[in-house]
Amino acid sequence: MNTTKPLAIEARNLTKSYGDTAVLGGIDIAVPEGTVFSLLGPNGAGKTTTVNILTTLIPADGGDAFVGGRSVAREADAVRRTIGVTGQFAAVDGLLTGRENLHLMGRLHHLGKRETRRRAEELLERFDLMDAAKRAPATYSGGMRRRLDIAMCLMGEPKVIFLDEPTTGLDPAGRRTVWSSIRELVKAGATIFLTTQYLEEADELADRIAVLDGGRLVAEGTPEQLKRMIPGGHISLRLHRADQVERTAQILNASGSDADQLTVQVPSDGSVTSLRKLLDVLDREGIEVDELTIHTPDLDDVFLSLTGNATA
Amino acid sequence: MSTLAHSLSDTSTMLRRQLKHMLRYPSLTLMLVGMPVVFLLLFVYVFGGTLGDGLGGPTGGREAYLTYLTPGMTLMAIVAAVQGTAISVAMDMTEGIIDRFRTMSIARVSVLTGHVIAAMIQAFLCIAVVLLVAIAIGFRPEADLLGWLGLVGVFALISFGLIWLTVGLGMAAKTVEEASNTPMPLMLLPFLGSAFVPTESMPTAVQYFADYQPFTPFIEVVRGLLFDTAVDGTDLVLTIAWSLALALLGYVVAKKKFNKR
Numbered sequence: 044m045n046t047t048k049p050l051a052i053e054a055r056n057l058t059k060s061y062g063d064t065a066v067l068g069g070i071d072i073a074v075p076e077g078t079v080f081s082l083l084g085p086n087g088a089g090k091t092t093t094v095n096i097l098t099t100l101i102p103a104d105g106g107d108a109f110v111g112g113r114s115v116a117r118e119a120d121a122v123r124r125t126i127g128v129t130g131q132f133a134a135v136d137g138l139l140t141g142r143e144n145l146h147l148m149g150r151l152h153h154l155g156k157r158e159t160r161r162r163a164e165e166l167l168e169r170f171d172l173m174d175a176a177k178r179a180p181a182t183y184s185g186g187m188r189r190r191l192d193i194a195m196c197l198m199g200e201p202k203v204i205f206l207d208e209p210t211t212g213l214d215p216a217g218r219r220t221v222w223s224s225i226r227e228l229v230k231a232g233a234t235i236f237l238t239t240q241y242l243e244e245a246d247e248l249a250d251r252i253a254v255l256d257g258g259r260l261v262a263e264g265t266p267e268q269l270k271r272m273i274p275g276g277h278i279s280l281r282l283h284r285a286d287q288v289e290r291t292a293q294i295l296n297a298s299g300s301d302a303d304q305l306t307v308q309v310p311s312d313g314s315v316t317s318l319r320k321l322l323d324v325l326d327r328e329g330i331e332v333d334e335l336t337i338h339t340p341d342l343d344d345v346f347l348s349l350t351g352n353a354t355a
Numbered sequence: 356m357s358t359l360a361h362s363l364s365d366t367s368t369m370l371r372r373q374l375k376h377m378l379r380y381p382s383l384t385l386m387l388v389g390m391p392v393v394f395l396l397l398f399v400y401v402f403g404g405t406l407g408d409g410l411g412g413p414t415g416g417r418e419a420y421l422t423y424l425t426p427g428m429t430l431m432a433i434v435a436a437v438q439g440t441a442i443s444v445a446m447d448m449t450e451g452i453i454d455r456f457r458t459m460s461i462a463r464v465s466v467l468t469g470h471v472i473a474a475m476i477q478a479f480l481c482i483a484v485v486l487l488v489a490i491a492i493g494f495r496p497e498a499d500l501l502g503w504l505g506l507v508g509v510f511a512l513i514s515f516g517l518i519w520l521t522v523g524l525g526m527a528a529k530t531v532e533e534a535s536n537t538p539m540p541l542m543l544l545p546f547l548g549s550a551f552v553p554t555e556s557m558p559t560a561v562q563y564f565a566d567y568q569p570f571t572p573f574i575e576v577v578r579g580l581l582f583d584t585a586v587d588g589t590d591l592v593l594t595i596a597w598s599l600a601l602a603l604l605g606y607v608v609a610k611k612k613f614n615k616r
Contacts (some may be wrong), residue, residue: 098458136372138379150368151461153361158534179379195455213443 048075051234057106081249090238127201144293148198154225166194362462369469427550432481444525445534480580516598519605526612571599
């Protein structure tokens with residue numbers, strides 16, 4: 044854990060239940076200042092509940108949470124001054140124009156007229172919304188709405204930014220633009236708390252990832268650490284002759300085999316050395332192989348095996 | 356800036372937002388203004404001849420009925436305006452932007468007070484249109500300057516009560532459809548009061564209800580002020596008490612719902 048930088052977000056043993064259903068079963072989070080933290084999990088894992096607690100929208104049942112060193116429960120107003128939030132559903136005023144939406148935020152941050160205008164124009168420019176400035180969000184594409192949403196959250200120059208599934212429902216192009224917007228924020232030095240269902244997104248953006256499933260954190264680490272967590276790599280062979288399958292599985296110490304499909308799976312880290320060794324053995328034993336594929340673990344394997352939704 | 360200054364500035368920001376909504380979405384305002392006007396014309400020109408004769412006054416007929424009806428129709432105008440309040444509050448709550456406001460360091464009640472003040476403006480607009488139409492078709496108020504000032508005060512007080520009540524209803528509604536239905540019974544209350552006919556002409560049970568529900572004192576105070584006749588003290592006390600009670604009820608419900616959502 045990075046202890047040199049102070050923590051921008053800290054949660055200790057956070058719990059929340061609705062009736063008899065426990066949504067969060069005691070989670071711990073520590074996000075150092077200026078880093079991107081991604082909370083990854085399937086639908087219903089408790090991601091939005093976590094964001095709602097950390098952004099003062101709902102109280103936790105138990106545990107402590109601090110944002111910018113202030114208690115979410117006891118100093119909600121101080122926390123609100125530090126944060127910017129972009130929720131799962133674009134939080135824009137549908138009847139005001141893009142520019143008016145930004146001005147509304149500026150006035151609520153008590154920025155003063157000139158500063159409000161300056162920041163609004165700057166953000167419209169930065170998020171490629173100049174064409175949309177005079178139109179109401181009802182006419183925007185999903186990506187534009189989301190960009191306006193993120194721009195609105197920046198009017199107050201927040202130190203800690205919460206983005207709850209910022210790309211859900213966007214097409215690939217829209218997702219890329221939102222990603223580049225998020226990278227801009229990181230450059231500006233903000234701390235970012237990002238929830239997502241997409242591993243690719245967490246992999247692209249986050250310094251640290253925590254996997255949330257059923258209200259519990261089942262893993263935490265850098266994307267690389269997580270990928271190393273499961274030995275998911277293997278080499279898959281498809282043999283030519285059915286009568287060789289069983290013997291091959293024995294010789295190679297296979298993790299699985301299927302005589303009908305003529306396949307044998309051999310655990311492997313996918314390195315050239317291990318591959319050469321394997322080929323030597325196959326040669327020596329006279330095993331005929333029709334097809335060979337190397338499967339290296341990606342975050343999907345990690346995710347699926349950790350959240351218990353594995354199919355493979 | 357002090358807390359009070361912040362909270363005033365936030366309220367004015369929210370009010371500006373509501374007024375822009377009214378301008379961007381004028382059909383709602385037009386519908387709200389139109390309804391009491393339609394009621395006025397309908398009752399005067401369709402039922403007015405007969406109902407006017409039944410009032411038992413010296414002249415009777417349509418003109419007498421216009422004179423009797425107009426005070427009640429100003430209340431109808433307020434009721435029409437507040438139907439829109441519940442709808443626009445509920446519409447607001449379905450938009451994600453309210454959650455954004457709730458994560459910002461702003462005076463939280465300003466979201467609601469913005470709605471209330473905008474609705475007051477809408478209510479006064481509705482009252483003014485109804486009075487102007489009534490005057491155009493022959494209604495002659497007899498209030499002096501002091502009377503008009505008193506009327507503005509009474510209208511403001513009653514609107515304040517009914518608007519907070521419907522803000523509460525709008526907040527409590529789970530959908531916009533529900534919010535457009537729950538304030539409907541308010542439309543019935545002027546009928547079950549002294550707006551269209553004197554309560555003495557009703558059966559005892561109905562009359563009992565009519566005399567003790569809030570709209571009868573509201574209407575009678577407005578009637579007294581419009582015609583510069585003595586306002587009944589009990590009616591005035593009841594008007595103030597009902598207005599404040601409804602406002603308090605609506606405020607408590609709305610605030611609770613706003614913080615809980």
